[in-house]
Amino acid sequence: MNRVRLQALFDDAPLARRAVARLVEAGVPPAAIELRSATPQPSLPGAGGRSWIPLAALVGGCLGALAGVSIASLTALDRPLVTGGMPIVAPFPVGIIAYEATALGAILATVARAVYEAGLRPRRTPVGPLDAQLAAGGVLVEVVTADPALGRSCLGDARRLALVPEERPGS
Amino acid sequence: MNPEDERLLLAPVERGSRGLRLGLVASALAAGVLCACWGYQIAHDLGVAGINRPVFWGVYITNFVFWIGISHAGTLISAILRLTGAEWRRPVTRCAEAITVFALAVGGLFPLIHLGRPWLFYWLLPLPNARGLWPNFRSPLLWDVTAIGTYFLGSSLYLFLPAIPDLAALRDRATGWRRRVYTWCALGWRGTPRQWHALENGIRVMAVLILPVAVSVHTIVSWDFAMSLQPMWHSTIFGPYFVAGAIYSGIAILVAVMAALRRGLGLGRYISETVFDNLGLLFLTMALVWAYFTFAEHLTVWYGNEPAEMAVFWERVSGRYAPAFWTMVVLNFAVPMLVLPFRRGRRPGPASLVAVGVLLGMWLERFLIIIPSLANPRLAYTVGRYVPSGVEWGITFGAFGLFVFLYHLFLRCVPAVSLWEMRAGAAAESDTSLAPEPAREGVR
Numbered sequence: 001m002n003r004v005r006l007q008a009l010f011d012d013a014p015l016a017r018r019a020v021a022r023l024v025e026a027g028v029p030p031a032a033i034e035l036r037s038a039t040p041q042p043s044l045p046g047a048g049g050r051s052w053i054p055l056a057a058l059v060g061g062c063l064g065a066l067a068g069v070s071i072a073s074l075t076a077l078d079r080p081l082v083t084g085g086m087p088i089v090a091p092f093p094v095g096i097i098a099y100e101a102t103a104l105g106a107i108l109a110t111v112a113r114a115v116y117e118a119g120l121r122p123r124r125t126p127v128g129p130l131d132a133q134l135a136a137g138g139v140l141v142e143v144v145t146a147d148p149a150l151g152r153s154c155l156g157d158a159r160r161l162a163l164v165p166e167e168r169p170g171s
Numbered sequence: 172m173n174p175e176d177e178r179l180l181l182a183p184v185e186r187g188s189r190g191l192r193l194g195l196v197a198s199a200l201a202a203g204v205l206c207a208c209w210g211y212q213i214a215h216d217l218g219v220a221g222i223n224r225p226v227f228w229g230v231y232i233t234n235f236v237f238w239i240g241i242s243h244a245g246t247l248i249s250a251i252l253r254l255t256g257a258e259w260r261r262p263v264t265r266c267a268e269a270i271t272v273f274a275l276a277v278g279g280l281f282p283l284i285h286l287g288r289p290w291l292f293y294w295l296l297p298l299p300n301a302r303g304l305w306p307n308f309r310s311p312l313l314w315d316v317t318a319i320g321t322y323f324l325g326s327s328l329y330l331f332l333p334a335i336p337d338l339a340a341l342r343d344r345a346t347g348w349r350r351r352v353y354t355w356c357a358l359g360w361r362g363t364p365r366q367w368h369a370l371e372n373g374i375r376v377m378a379v380l381i382l383p384v385a386v387s388v389h390t391i392v393s394w395d396f397a398m399s400l401q402p403m404w405h406s407t408i409f410g411p412y413f414v415a416g417a418i419y420s421g422i423a424i425l426v427a428v429m430a431a432l433r434r435g436l437g438l439g440r441y442i443s444e445t446v447f448d449n450l451g452l453l454f455l456t457m458a459l460v461w462a463y464f465t466f467a468e469h470l471t472v473w474y475g476n477e478p479a480e481m482a483v484f485w486e487r488v489s490g491r492y493a494p495a496f497w498t499m500v501v502l503n504f505a506v507p508m509l510v511l512p513f514r515r516g517r518r519p520g521p522a523s524l525v526a527v528g529v530l531l532g533m534w535l536e537r538f539l540i541i542i543p544s545l546a547n548p549r550l551a552y553t554v555g556r557y558v559p560s561g562v563e564w565g566i567t568f569g570a571f572g573l574f575v576f577l578y579h580l581f582l583r584c585v586p587a588v589s590l591w592e593m594r595a596g597a598a599a600e601s602d603t604s605l606a607p608e609p610a611r612e613g614v615r
Contacts (some may be wrong), residue, residue: 023455038362038591038594039591039595040595043362046363051369053369054376057376057380071308075306077307081531093313096310096314096391097308097313099387104555107328113343114376118365119366120335120366121358122358123358134343135594151450154287171259
């Protein structure tokens with residue numbers, strides 16, 4: 001059966017939320033519905049929830065610290081210089097390198113986790129006819145369905161409605 | 172924001188302008204001076220620079236410290252404003268973050284230029300050489316590489332992460348090869364609630380992480396000097412002194428760049444006088460902080476009356492370097508104190524003129540920290556002179572050109588003012604009626 005993508009542009013988040021509720025009540029699986037907006041909309045479904053980014057930063061920082069301490073101390077021990085009684089592994093320099101490596105590890109882990117949580121990856125994303133109009137405000141509800149009539153009946157109060165044959169992601 | 176606002180903000184990217192094109196060509200020519208002078212130096216060796224015994228660190232290291240300082244305010248200010256939720260940050264953050272990245276790129280060139288043989292730069296990387304020897308992490312120069320590398324990578328990511336929604340907006344509007352490039356850069360951004368949630372969390376955590384890195388970078392640069400016993404370098408307050416100066420010069424370039432963007436791109440509606448008023452107050456505060464540190468640094472040297480240190484002190488205050496010293500005091504302290512306390516003085520025109528003066532003053536400050544100390548070492552029979560050569564001046568001039576060139580390129584690729592943050596600000600102003608409702612599980 002041919003599936004279509006229905007894009008409906010709503011003026012604000014409450015209208016979009018109500019449309020989503022109607023779609024779900026009509027039997028459209030939630031996974032087939034996608035909401036999009038040009039600004040953060042904390043009141044939309046899926047906008048909250050627990051984030052593991054701070055934990056990722058912590059883990060990344062710990063790994064970075066370990067890497068920093070290792071590289072600064074093991075390289076000193078690898079070719080011990082004559083230090084006149086001073087320690088081969090100098091604590092202050094090791095601390096400085098570990099500090100920067102901690103920050104680096106935490107930053108990289110934060111970005112990696114944020115990209116993962118957002119489901120981002122370099123790919124061609126099909127742009128729908130209403131995507132560029134999001135900038136004017138409003139919320140776009142996209143639903144992939146085999147029954148365009150059902151979608152239309154649930155999205156009837158949208159400011160604009162567009163229907164496109166479904167493209168496979170990455171095609 | 173209405174469509175006209177969007178068009179105005181996107182105009183430099185989508186259509187460009189005659190002014191931008193001229194700026195790009197002029198700055199490319201100036202950057203060409205850097206390339207030509209550096210090429211000449213590589214061909215004829217480091218002897219074409221004015222550095223010689225005992226002044227082995229000259230204008231190149233002055234420029235290095237200056238540009239790393241310039242890089243300071245961008246990410247730092249952006250992170251502080253984001254974390255405190257200051258509404259006036261919205262038109263500032265992107266401009267500031269870009270300054271950091273490009274200033275670091277320019278500043279990072281100077282150690283390579285100073286090396287004389289830049290192809291041996293990899294000796295500073297944590298890689299063992301042919302004999303299995305690793306770089307010596309006890310050296311402050313290695314600390315520099317680590318700190319600046321971390322800051323550059325972190326600042327680049329901190330610039331990129333909040334730009335993703337705008338790159339996606341450009342993708343949705345662009346055609347042809349530009350669309351393909353923006354598609355790749357936007358990482359498949361669609362603006363779903365889940366993506367916004369992850370992005371905002373990511374930006375918030377990044378803002379927390381980047382602050383200590385920013386402070387550490389210039390502290391570590393100061394330790395290049397403070398770890399030695401050179402007169403007037405071996406100081407415990409060198410770290411905070413350098414950080415204060417760095418933030419001061421960073422705010423100066425931010426004010427200057429924002430005034431140029433406001434005038435050149437007609438962004439007066441977004442980069443408003445309120446923004447300059449707020450930045451001006453910050454600028455004034457940093458002028459006072461900088462003056463305090465400068466006074467404290469010189470006071471302790473004068474009170475200690477140690478002969479080697481006093482030789483440098485008098486060289487700065489009343490000797491060969493006195494004109495530079497007093498010019499610095501006038502530009503960095505007297506002029507800001509006369510102009511910035513007044514609301515009219517914090518308007519874009521006067522504030523940007525003060526900012527240009529402060530940039531010159533801060534360059535002189537870096538010069539005065541480095542050169543007189545090296546020219547007057549503790550062993551009096553090695554006292555020397557240093558006069559920068561034409562090649563060094565050419566490279567210094569070209570560095571400014573390179574910075575402007577990189578910034579122009581950036582303006583042609585990404586909106587100078589963050590579109591989505593401006594939209595969010597406008598929406599927050601106009602709409603207070605959205606009450607959260609229970610989330611429906613499973614909707615993307």
